[in-house]
Structure formats: structure tokens, C-alpha cells
Amino acid sequence: MDGSFEPVRPYAGADPAFCRHVDTFLDSALTEPLRAAGRATTGLKSSPKACAAWSAILREQGWAAPSWPVEHGGAGWTTAQRLYFENACAERDAPLIQSSGVRTIGPLIIAEGSAAQKARYLPAILDGRHEWCQGFSEPQAGSDLSALNLRAERDGDDFVLTGSKLWTSFAQYATHMFLLARCDPSSHGGDGLVFLLVEMNRPGIHVRPIRFIDGECETNEVFFDGVRTPAADRIGDIGQGWKMAKRLMAIARSNNTTTGMLRRALRAARREGALAGEIDPEMHRKLAGLSLRIDAYEALEHHAVSEQINIDAASATSLLKLMATELHQSITEAGLECAPASAFAQAKYLATRAATIYSGTSEVHRNILARAIGCP
Numbered sequence: 001m002d003g004s005f006e007p008v009r010p011y012a013g014a015d016p017a018f019c020r021h022v023d024t025f026l027d028s029a030l031t032e033p034l035r036a037a038g039r040a041t042t043g044l045k046s047s048p049k050a051c052a053a054w055s056a057i058l059r060e061q062g063w064a065a066p067s068w069p070v071e072h073g074g075a076g077w078t079t080a081q082r083l084y085f086e087n088a089c090a091e092r093d094a095p096l097i098q099s100s101g102v103r104t105i106g107p108l109i110i111a112e113g114s115a116a117q118k119a120r121y122l123p124a125i126l127d128g129r130h131e132w133c134q135g136f137s138e139p140q141a142g143s144d145l146s147a148l149n150l151r152a153e154r155d156g157d158d159f160v161l162t163g164s165k166l167w168t169s170f171a172q173y174a175t176h177m178f179l180l181a182r183c184d185p186s187s188h189g190g191d192g193l194v195f196l197l198v199e200m201n202r203p204g205i206h207v208r209p210i211r212f213i214d215g216e217c218e219t220n221e222v223f224f225d226g227v228r229t230p231a232a233d234r235i236g237d238i239g240q241g242w243k244m245a246k247r248l249m250a251i252a253r254s255n256n257t258t259t260g261m262l263r264r265a266l267r268a269a270r271r272e273g274a275l276a277g278e279i280d281p282e283m284h285r286k287l288a289g290l291s292l293r294i295d296a297y298e299a300l301e302h303h304a305v306s307e308q309i310n311i312d313a314a315s316a317t318s319l320l321k322l323m324a325t326e327l328h329q330s331i332t333e334a335g336l337e338c339a340p341a342s343a344f345a346q347a348k349y350l351a352t353r354a355a356t357i358y359s360g361t362s363e364v365h366r367n368i369l370a371r372a373i374g375c376p
Helices: 016-029 032-039 048-061 079-091 100-112 115-126 241-253 259-276 281-305 313-338 343-351 362-372
Strands: 132-135 151-155 158-165 176-182 193-199 205-210 219-230
Touching: 016 048, 016 079, 032 048, 032 259, 079 259, 079 281, 100 115, 100 132, 100 176, 100 241, 151 176, 158 176, 158 193, 176 241, 193 219, 193 241, 241 313, 259 281, 259 313, 259 343, 281 313, 313 343, 313 362
Parallel strands: 132 176
Antiparallel strands: 151 158, 158 219, 176 193, 205 219
């Protein structure tokens, strides 16, 4: 219960030789300063300095994009291998990176981008030159994303962007944003949208951080004041942005709260509880139950991603997102019960309150799942 390292069990498909290779690398590459940065993480990412250092080490090893195909610079790992790596990192307190480039827009460019876009963007994501953020939510368009109003007016070879985005995570560090904008002013809902790739240094873009109740500034408001951006820098056809956004959200929802993140949170709860004093038997039982729930979630994720269960992709991603974020909140609630006076436990608890809101609220995902089983 002191937070010390515990071996990670191998998963089906992650052969022992692979597991030993991962363990040997992590034990050698993870310095104590990197582990300390990982232990100190309360939000979605570790400190920028730690993320940059750990990303560089992973790039040199060829493991910066575990799930990307080898032909695009990724490691080409199976789901089981990725799960083993994520959990081995969590057990050793590796810095938490959560790169939007690697996890979301990169896979979309691989699936839907042009050859020129793959050549331009994928290497820059892998080598760390491009840091991406997501521009979807707006003041009047959160869970009802199709109500967005950011205007994209065509002017020759460019779009001119006017409006704003809200709750944009890590926009203050980003070099690029992928966003949805309305290119047909007479359209409504998901019609008449365009999915654009925009450089954040373009004139007219202004970023204003939003300070959370825990004091951190992970999200931002982003304002677009007549921002010119090439119409060619888009994914999919003009007017068909909603289709691309749905494809991207399926990717994002399936990996925004990983088993590694859940195990980190549970490990932190135990650590803070031990520091606060002896954990009582009832809390031991609660933490053990949460550990079993993580195991169950992990098994479900493995089967869903490997298409071993009879469920459509949209329903699977909604199910995974719903279960993971609510479980994450339960873990940080338990962590606060273990150590109510711990500043870390308090910050961790507060940082997860939005987890059941972003990427679609729990209510939205329950409606998706209800429709999938035939409910009106």
C-alpha cells in the first residue's frame, strides 16, 4: 500500500518476450525526476517539461505512437501490447502525455487524409514539432455540438474564420488546431460544416486560459477574428465536416481515459491514503473493488477494440467512454475519502469532475446506447 512498483500481468497476445522488453526499457529510461513528475500529475497531462523529455525518449525508441501502423512511423502494436505498455508505464509513474496529435488527429489523417497531408503532418506529430488541440465546443454548442456557429466564409482559396471555441484543452501550448466550422450560413445541425486543420500562429487567433477550481489552466477560450486559413487544409469534403468529426470522436472517446490512467489514479489513492495514515478495512475493500472494476473495463476494452463482441463501433466507443470516465470519478472520490486533507487528492478529485461532460456527457452516451438496443 506504499505505492511501490508491482509487476503488471501479461495480457493475451502480449508475449513474454515483448513484456520483458518493455519492462527492461522502462526500468532503464524512467529516471526518478520523470517518475516524480508522473506522480505529481493531477490532470490529463504531466508538466510540459516532463512531457517533452519523456516524448523524446519514446520517439528515439520508436514507441511514440504505439497504435499507428509501422508504415506511418508507428510501433504497430496490438491492443494487448498497447495495454501492457500503458499499464507498465502507470505502475512506474511515467509522465502522462495524452497527445491529441498521436491519439486523435493522427489516426484520422491516416484513415481519411490525403497523401500530401500524411506526408506533411504525420512526421511532424511524431517528432514533436506539431502539438495539436481540438476546437469543437463553443459557448452555445457543448454536448449539442451540431449547434456550433464558428463561421468559415470562403474567400478565394481561403476560409475566413470568425467566432470562438470554448473548453479547448492545452490550446496555450498548441501549434495546430483541428476544428469544425460552419461554411454554409443557411445550414443547420450537422449540415454545412467543414473540418479544418489550422495553424495556431495565424493572425487573428487569440487564446485565453480558463482557470479551474483546482487552480490549473488546462482549458481555454480561443477567439478567431477574421483568421485566414487555406481551404485545402481540411479533412473530407467541404460541407461534410460532420462526418469527419464523428469519425474523430469515435477515436477520441475510445482512448481519452485509458486503463493506464485509471490504474494511475488508483495507485495515487492508495499512496495518499498510506501517507495520511492506516487505511481502514472498509476502504481496503472499496479500493479492491475498484481494482476489479478496472480489470473488467480493461477486458471489455480489449474485446471491443479487437472486435470480439457483437457491438457496432459507435456504441462500443460510447460504452467505453461512459464506463471509463465514471470509474475514474469513483476512484478519485475514494482517493479523497482515503486522504481528505491531501492537497493532491483534492486536486485529483476536482480534475476529474469534468470527465463525464467532455467528449459527450454521460447522458448523451446513455441515449446512444439506449437507441442501440432499440429504445425509443
